[in-house]
Amino acid sequence: xxxxxxxxxxxxxxxxxxxxxxxxxxxxxxxxxxxxxTTLINLIAGxxxxxxxxxVFGGTVWNDTRKGIFVPPHRRRIGYVFQEARLFxxxxxxxxxxxxxxxxxKAERPARMARVAGLLRIDHLLDRRPSGLSGGEKQRVALxxxxxxxxxxxxxxxxxxxxxxxxxxEILPDIERIRDAEGIPILYISHSMEEVARLATRxxxxxxxxxxxxxxxxxxxxxAIPGKRAGAFLDATIAEIMDGEGLMLARSAAGPLYLxxxxxxxxxxxxxxxxxxxxxxxxxxxxxxxxxxxxxGTVAGVKEGAASVTVELDCGGExxxxxxxxxxxxxxxxxxxxxxNALFKAVRxxxxxxxxxxxxxxxxxxxxxxxxxxxxxxxxLRVACSMRR
Numbered sequence: 001x002x003x004x005x006x007x008x009x010x011x012x013x014x015x016x017x018x019x020x021x022x023x024x025x026x027x028x029x030x031x032x033x034x035x036x037x038t039t040l041i042n043l044i045a046g047x048x049x050x051x052x053x054x055x056v057f058g059g060t061v062w063n064d065t066r067k068g069i070f071v072p073p074h075r076r077r078i079g080y081v082f083q084e085a086r087l088f089x090x091x092x093x094x095x096x097x098x099x100x101x102x103x104x105x106k107a108e109r110p111a112r113m114a115r116v117a118g119l120l121r122i123d124h125l126l127d128r129r130p131s132g133l134s135g136g137e138k139q140r141v142a143l144x145x146x147x148x149x150x151x152x153x154x155x156x157x158x159x160x161x162x163x164x165x166x167x168x169x170e171i172l173p174d175i176e177r178i179r180d181a182e183g184i185p186i187l188y189i190s191h192s193m194e195e196v197a198r199l200a201t202r203x204x205x206x207x208x209x210x211x212x213x214x215x216x217x218x219x220x221x222x223x224a225i226p227g228k229r230a231g232a233f234l235d236a237t238i239a240e241i242m243d244g245e246g247l248m249l250a251r252s253a254a255g256p257l258y259l260x261x262x263x264x265x266x267x268x269x270x271x272x273x274x275x276x277x278x279x280x281x282x283x284x285x286x287x288x289x290x291x292x293x294x295x296x297g298t299v300a301g302v303k304e305g306a307a308s309v310t311v312e313l314d315c316g317g318e319x320x321x322x323x324x325x326x327x328x329x330x331x332x333x334x335x336x337x338x339x340x341n342a343l344f345k346a347v348r349x350x351x352x353x354x355x356x357x358x359x360x361x362x363x364x365x366x367x368x369x370x371x372x373x374x375x376x377x378x379x380x381l382r383v384a385c386s387m388r389r
Contacts, residue, residue, distance in 0.1 A: 001152065001185055003027075007043060007053030007063075009036075016040060016209040025201030026179045026186040028217075030193065035206040037189045041155050044187065045080060046073035057153060077103070079151030079184075081159045085138035087130040093141050094126040100149035116144050119181065120174050136167035140174055147182065154178070156188045160195065168195075175199060197233070197273055230310060231275040232321045238268050247292075247346055254315035258292040258346040276310060279322035280343040283332060291343040295320060299338045302329070309334070313342055 006019040016036040029037045042048045044055055046062065050070075055063040062071045079100075087096050097117070101109050117123040120140045130138055139159055146154060159175075160168045176199065179186055190196055196203060197217050205213040217233070236252035241261070250257040250270060257272060264270065285294055297315035304310075309329040313320045320342045324334070332340065 001058035002056075003044070003058075003153065003185065003187070004054075004056040005040070005044065007040075007050060007055065009039060009043060009048075009051050009053075011039065014209060018204075018206070018209075018211050020204045020211050020214050022185065022187060022202060022204070024183065024185050026175075026188050026199050027202045027204060028196045028200035029187065029189045029204050029206060030191065030196045030200075031206035031212075032191055034208075036209045037191075037206055038157055040206075041157055041187060041189055044153075045078050045155055046071065046076055077150070077152040079146030079149050079154045081139075081142055081146050081154070081156040083158050083161050085130070085135075085142040087138055087141060087145075089130050091129070092126065093122065093128050093130070093133070096130070096141055097126075097144050097148055100145040100147075103150040104148065112148060116147050119177055120144050120147075134167070135163050136170045139163065139167075139171055143171075143174060143178065147178065147184075151184060154184050154186045156186060158189050158191070160190075160192075172198060193273075197271070230277075230321050230323060231273050232319050234272045234274060234318050234320070236270055236272060238264055238266050238270060241266060252316075252318065254297070254318035254320060255295045256293075260346050274320060274344060276321040276323040278344050279320060281311065281313075281322050281324060281328070281332060281334070282341045282343060283339075285341055286343075289343065291345045293342075293344045293346065295342045297340060297342060299334055299336050299340060301336065302334060311340075313340060315342065 001024070003022040005021070007016070009016040014034075014036070016039055018036065018040055029040065031037060039048065043050050043063075050063045050065055052065050053063065054061070054065070057076070060071070061067075061069050062076055063069060087093075088099070094113070097113055098109070101112070104112055114123070117126060120143055122137065122140050122144060125133065125137060125141070130141070133141065143159070156175075160171060163171065172195070175188075178184070179199065179201075188195075188199060200217045203213070203215065203217050204211055234252050234254055234257065236250035236257050238248055239251045239256075240249040242248060246261045248259045248261055248264070250259055250272070252272075259270075259272065280291065295313075295315045297313040297320060299311060300314040300319065301312035302309060303312070304326075308323050308325055311322045311324060311329070311334055313322060322342060324332075332338075334340070
């Protein structure tokens, strides 16, 4: 089902203007704190009165301020997962899960609970109280409760932000399974590009109350994030695990890639994010240099910024971005058609940037207001890799 949003909302000196559409899969709302992400998601949920605009989901108009249409939250069939689990502490996990099944026919509830509990790996926790759960387990239960409400749309407001790297790595596969197995459109807020690159099938990038880019993760993130945050995604296949060296060798259309070791096997397809700020350019191939990755290409484009130049290098049909100073660009004679080499060290993998299965199509006052609203209403990336079938 398609979500269509075209809204304007004012909070003091902050104005949110957003127009975008989202379809099946996971649409990530990404951007820095205070960009309006939580305000937007709460407007979609109907938790905040819309001042101006229109919100349509699956052909049903939820809001239209010109026509005076407003569908209340309980009639929107939305599941909402907050930053905190917000479980009822005095009842069991089973009872917390059952609380969300008001829309599910009674005869179907046991089987549905068993399936969701198995999907999220919480079937062994059903008789425990929330006080006996880890942070990751609590958040998985919160995910299960939202799923068991039989939602048409699942909203997730930075559900991993309160967890450490190990717990994030534990829950990310569960979100992937929800995305791939449930067929429920997901709107997912995060300012972590590791999460976005791993989970999203589509990205809506926001900044200062505006949508600055939309599309697949590669296009949206590369075009929306300026300067040192810019970068490029490369698709590759693991060719060798270099035991004892802490490295893996991957093959890509751009050339061989050295990655830092991670729990992945030979033959697996991965997607690697290479930050533009970590790429050096050279006319020849220097021999004595620590950077292991050396890709040859041709300049496809040059984008001049206030203090730097972003160079698009075509390496075997793959695009690599590099950020260099104006002096370096002039010294190297960088211009479209010039042959250059891109040099960068073995790609570092953050703990939460493991891998994901793919197969989907296509990406101040405001900050305090969003924080207050979230409490009241109970993007520099180093690398993101994604496992594909």
